[in-house]
Amino acid sequence: MNEFxxxxxxxxxxxxxxxxxxxxxxxxxxxxxxxxxxxxxAGKSTTIKMLLGMVKPSSGTGEILGLDxxxxxxxxxxxxxxxxxxxxxRLYDYxxxxxxxxxxxPFFAEWNYSMEERLLDEFRLPTSRKIKSLxxxxxxxxxxxxxLCRNAEIIILDEPSEGLDPVNNEKLLKVLVGLAADGKTIFxxxxxxxxxxxxxxxxxxxxxxxxxxxxxxxxxxANYKLIKLLFDDVPNLNPxxxxxxxxxxxxxxxxxLFTDNNEEQIIDRLKINNPSSIEVINLNLxxxxxxxxxxxxxxxx
Amino acid sequence: xxxxxxWLETKYRFFIGVLFITALCMFFVLMQPxxxxxxxxxxxxxxTLYNPPWLLIARTDFTYFIWHFLHNNLLQLTxxxxxxxxALGGVQHESExxxxxxxxxxxxxxxxxxxNRVWVGFLEASVxxxxxxxxxxxxxxxxxxxxxxxxxxxxxxxxxxxGTVFYAIGVLINSxxxxxxxxxxxxxxxVFVFYFLFQPYSDGMxxxxxxxMIDLPGFIAGTSEANTVSDPGIAGGLxxxxxxxxxxxxxxxxTLKRDF
Numbered sequence: 371m372n373e374f375x376x377x378x379x380x381x382x383x384x385x386x387x388x389x390x391x392x393x394x395x396x397x398x399x400x401x402x403x404x405x406x407x408x409x410x411x412a413g414k415s416t417t418i419k420m421l422l423g424m425v426k427p428s429s430g431t432g433e434i435l436g437l438d439x440x441x442x443x444x445x446x447x448x449x450x451x452x453x454x455x456x457x458x459x460r461l462y463d464y465x466x467x468x469x470x471x472x473x474x475x476p477f478f479a480e481w482n483y484s485m486e487e488r489l490l491d492e493f494r495l496p497t498s499r500k501i502k503s504l505x506x507x508x509x510x511x512x513x514x515x516x517x518l519c520r521n522a523e524i525i526i527l528d529e530p531s532e533g534l535d536p537v538n539n540e541k542l543l544k545v546l547v548g549l550a551a552d553g554k555t556i557f558x559x560x561x562x563x564x565x566x567x568x569x570x571x572x573x574x575x576x577x578x579x580x581x582x583x584x585x586x587x588x589x590x591x592a593n594y595k596l597i598k599l600l601f602d603d604v605p606n607l608n609p610x611x612x613x614x615x616x617x618x619x620x621x622x623x624x625x626x627l628f629t630d631n632n633e634e635q636i637i638d639r640l641k642i643n644n645p646s647s648i649e650v651i652n653l654n655l656x657x658x659x660x661x662x663x664x665x666x667x668x669x670x671x
Numbered sequence: 672x673x674x675x676x677x678w679l680e681t682k683y684r685f686f687i688g689v690l691f692i693t694a695l696c697m698f699f700v701l702m703q704p705x706x707x708x709x710x711x712x713x714x715x716x717x718x719t720l721y722n723p724p725w726l727l728i729a730r731t732d733f734t735y736f737i738w739h740f741l742h743n744n745l746l747q748l749t750x751x752x753x754x755x756x757x758a759l760g761g762v763q764h765e766s767e768x769x770x771x772x773x774x775x776x777x778x779x780x781x782x783x784x785x786x787n788r789v790w791v792g793f794l795e796a797s798v799x800x801x802x803x804x805x806x807x808x809x810x811x812x813x814x815x816x817x818x819x820x821x822x823x824x825x826x827x828x829x830x831x832x833x834g835t836v837f838y839a840i841g842v843l844i845n846s847x848x849x850x851x852x853x854x855x856x857x858x859x860x861x862v863f864v865f866y867f868l869f870q871p872y873s874d875g876m877x878x879x880x881x882x883x884m885i886d887l888p889g890f891i892a893g894t895s896e897a898n899t900v901s902d903p904g905i906a907g908g909l910x911x912x913x914x915x916x917x918x919x920x921x922x923x924x925x926t927l928k929r930d931f
Contacts, residue, residue: 424775425930442780442927450778460769464679476672477777513773 373400375524375555376421378439380430383416383579390416392579393430398557398572403550405570405587406559407659413579414559415457418528422454435523450478455517457528457559459509461501467512468497471519480521489515492541506533514542518549525549527558531565543569567655575659582662587655594658596651597627597637605643612636617665628661673784677791680760685795688753692802695749699740700810700818703733728895733816737807738895742826746803747891748866750830751837754796755858758841761788762926764851771931785926789842789919796838800830822896832908833891837862839918846922887911 376398383391391413398404408414419425421434423445432439434448461470475481490497493511495504504512510533518525525546531539546556547569560566566573573590575582583590601623609618609625614632618625625645629636637648653661699706707730714720729736741747762784765771774784804823811818841858848854869888890907 419772419931422776424772426928442782446778446780449776454772454776456772456776458769458772461773462676462679462770463768473672473676474777477779516773517776 374398375400376432376434376557378417378421378430378432381417381420381427381432382429383413383420383425384428389579391420394576394579394581396432396574396581396584398555398574400555401550401553402572403546403556403570404558404572404574405566406557406574406576407563407566407655408559408576408582409663410561412576414576415528416579417576418454418526418557418559421526422449422452451522452524452526453517453520453522454525455513455527455530457532459506459513459532461509461513461516463500463502466498466500467495467504470501470512470516471497474516474520478520478522482519482521485521486515486519489518489545493538507535507538510534511538518545522554524555524557527556529560530558531560531562539565563656563659573655575662577663577666582666590655590658591652593631594653594661595629595633596653596657596661597629597633597640598647598649598651599625599627599640599645600647601625601643601645605645607640607643609636609640612639617661617668628665673779673787674791677760677788681757681791681795684753684756685799688750688757688795688799689802691749691753692746692799693806695741695746696803696806697810699737699745700807700816701814703736703816704814732895733811734818734822735895737818738826738892741803741807742830743892743895747830747888748862750796750799751834751862751866751888751891752859753799754834754838755841755844755862756855757792757795757799758838758858759845759851759854760792761785761845762931763846763849763929764854766931767849767851775931781927782923785923789922792842793835793838796834797831800827800834803827826893829891829893833887833911835915836887836911836918839915839922842922843918843925846925 374397376396378394378396381391381394381396382389394413394417396417406414406417416425420427421432421439423439423442427440435451437444437448439445439448462473465473471486489511493508493515495508495511495515501509501512510530514527514530517527527546530546531542534542543565546558550556550569558566558570567587570587572586574584585593604623605620605625607618607620607625609615609627612632612635614629614636616628616630618627620626627636633650637650640648710726710730714722725735725739729739762771762774762781765774775781801824804820804827807823808818808820840861841854844858844861845851845854848857866888869886890911
């Protein structure tokens with residue numbers, strides 16, 4: 371049985387009339403790497419901030435490791451057991467790399483010294499250098515060091531690879547996989563869908579503050595398909611009537627359907643219209659994400 | 672840890688304060704004989720020159736001279752400005768610098784973050800207020816004059832008790848406004864408004880009741896000897912502390928409710 375380490379029920383954040391996060395229900399299983407996808411302004415960072423007590427929810431509830439995210443005292447306990455690397459990787463400019471590591475360590479009883487040494491070595495960060503003189507990539511590396519070495523049960527990362535070069539990005543992904551292998555739960559948002567697909571086991575998609583999808587990556591890939599049909603004559607179809615069809619595009623005799631589940635029944639039903647060819651295309655996460663967004667926009671239109 | 676962080680954030684402001692206060696004290700103590708000479712010279716050149724009452728006392732009473740120029744004037748104003756400068760910073764301004772989320776990700780309550788910041792600033796302001804207790808008597812001794820340490824200490828305590836209101840105003844403005852520069856100018860402008868409003872009464876002019884009620888600079892200055900209990904009064908001190916406490920609590924409440 372899966373134990374959920376992060377759960378939310380109807381979690382909502384409103385800024386005046388604008389709803390940044392709308393009745394979000396999440397369940398994140400322990401020990402998984404969970405990718406959090408969404409466009410800019412989808413509500414990913416706001417959700418993460420609500421989970422960590424930095425933003426107060428307008429309504430709804432949430433728990434991390436059984437602790438109430440809305441309670442100030444329990445929120446402190448949450449932050450003892452959850453590591454967080456923010457989207458904004460700026461730290462205290464007036465400190466050196468060594469000083470900020472020294473400053474952060476005492477807050478976390480389980481500080482991972484060997485990982486600190488390893489990451490400092492891998493990222494080649496000079497401990498005596500002032501943070502204000504670090505490049506964007508180096509700041510990201512430092513933010514990751516002071517986040518990941520907390521040896522927390524859950525690691526929440528908001529755009530962790532921002533500013534990293536491909537070599538260091540690869541190193542980061544390896545570290546995350548290693549941490550997950552040690553039983554840590556990793557919840558990370560990213561614009562780089564390929565890197566999410568590379569390591570994530572569970573995907574949550576958000577659009578305009580609303581939950582778009584929330585399931586294991588394998589299931590997502592098994593369910594979402596693109597079905598391309600070619601007809602001898604221009605067909606008169608209304609595929610949206612079919613269960614599982616999320617969106618479709620018809621160009622003359624060619625019809626492309628974006629489907630979620632029910633693929634076989636959809637094909638059987640469309641065979642009545644005698645298509646000259648049927649092609650079922652498996653999708654990667656990027657395509658699933660983009661097609662899902664398109665489907666939502668088409669539906670809204 | 673947090674105390675050290677806030678000390679690192681404010682230490683340059685604090686040292687600037689040490690420099691300014693020491694320089695002011697040095698100027699008025701070491702230059703006192705020269706200033707007296709200048710007054711005498713001016714009087715010699717123009718015997719009809721009007722001498723205000725304070726000048727007549729300042730000529731003969733060194734304690735009064737120091738009080739008039741420092742505790743009731745420039746030192747107080749400088750200290751008040753430094754106090755609001757020391758009140759600036761904290762997690763509100765970290766959100767402007769981009770490091771607020773890192774601070775808030777630490778397993779520390781917002782109350783602790785806020786209070787640590789307030790205490791560091793307050794302690795620094797208090798040290799700046801106590802600095803003249805050492806500097807003035809020492810420099811006076813250097814030029815063969817005497818200044819009572821207890822009088823200096825009493826003035827410093829008045830600075831701390833009364834000046835806490837300025838500090839609390841600084842903390843409140845800082846909590847309300849995100850930009851550090853705007854907060855600074857607003858807080859300093861408020862200090863100037865206070866001193867501008869009460870300037871006409873600084874030479875011992877009779878103060879109307881309403882002015883007395885809100886005459887914070889007057890309370891901080893006390894009397895030249897600073898040895899009375901009734902004037903500025905314990906009630907005044909308690910009122911200052913109550914107002915400061917209220918403003919600090921309001922600032923804390925704003926910080927607690929704020930989204931970052």
